[in-house]
Amino acid sequence: MTAQVHVPSLFARVGTASVLTLAVGTTMLAPGVVDDAEAASRSTRALDIAASKKGAPYRYGATGPHRFDCSGLTLYSYRKAGKKLPRTAQQQYNKTRHISRSQRKRGDLVFFHAGRSVYHVGIYAGSGRIWHSPKTGAVVRLEKIWSNSVWYGRVR
Numbered sequence: 757m758t759a760q761v762h763v764p765s766l767f768a769r770v771g772t773a774s775v776l777t778l779a780v781g782t783t784m785l786a787p788g789v790v791d792d793a794e795a796a797s798r799s800t801r802a803l804d805i806a807a808s809k810k811g812a813p814y815r816y817g818a819t820g821p822h823r824f825d826c827s828g829l830t831l832y833s834y835r836k837a838g839k840k841l842p843r844t845a846q847q848q849y850n851k852t853r854h855i856s857r858s859q860r861k862r863g864d865l866v867f868f869h870a871g872r873s874v875y876h877v878g879i880y881a882g883s884g885r886i887w888h889s890p891k892t893g894a895v896v897r898l899e900k901i902w903s904n905s906v907w908y909g910r911v912r
Contacts, residue, residue, distance in 0.1 A: 799863025799911065801837035806830070806879045806887040812896045814889045819843075824889040826877050829896060830865060833879060839911055845877040852909025860908045867907045880908070 806829055815823035820832035827845040834841045841848050849867045860866075866886050868876035878888030881898055889896045 795910070795912065796861070796863070798834070798837045798839055799861070802830075802833040802839070802911070803863040803879050803881060803887065805833040805836045806896070807881070807898070809833075809889075809896045810887075810898070812889070814892055814894050814896075816892065824896060826889050829887070829889045830877050830879060834911055841911065846874040848877055849874045849907065849909055851911075853912050855908045855910050857906075857908060859910075861910075863911075865909045865911065866901060867909060868903055869905055869907060874907070 809820070809824065809829065809832075812820075813823050814825060816825050817828070818824050819828035824832060827841075827843060827848055830845075830848060831841045831843060842851055845867060848865060852865055855864065860880055862880055862882045864880045866878045866880050867874045876888070876890075878886030878899075881887055884901050885898055886901055887896065887898055890899070
């Protein structure tokens with residue numbers, strides 16, 4: 757039995773790349789396109805989720821939904837967007853695809869480091885800013901990247 761699909765409405769709902777995948781079953785016509793699109797969409801969702809937590813208080817070890825430490829915010833945001841991350845900033849750095857500053861995009865993770873040790877993480881918001889949960893007594897906020905000692909990672 758062959759399922760009939762009304763393509764124009766399907767395009768509107770899931771996008772061109774997904775339709776191509778559906779149309780040919782498990783064979784992709786443009787390798788990597790769907791994965792990149794899904795990753796970009798997930799990163800954008802994670803960024804939006806982090807931004808929605810503006811004003812939530814910092815609490816060491818907290819992973820949400822009402823209080824966060826830095827890696828707790830990134831873990832929570834990506835989990836809600838459908839991707840599991842490890843718990844700590846260092847573990848998250850180790851799990852991402854490392855990218856250069858010139859390759860960074862909204863939704864990528866920004867890792868602050870001293871030497872080889874990562875001590876803080878936020879989600880890149882564009883224009884040199886991140887959403888993060890900075891420290892005790894502070895709240896989740898959008899802030900300019902204040903250091904050159906940062907690395908960037910893309911969640912796969």
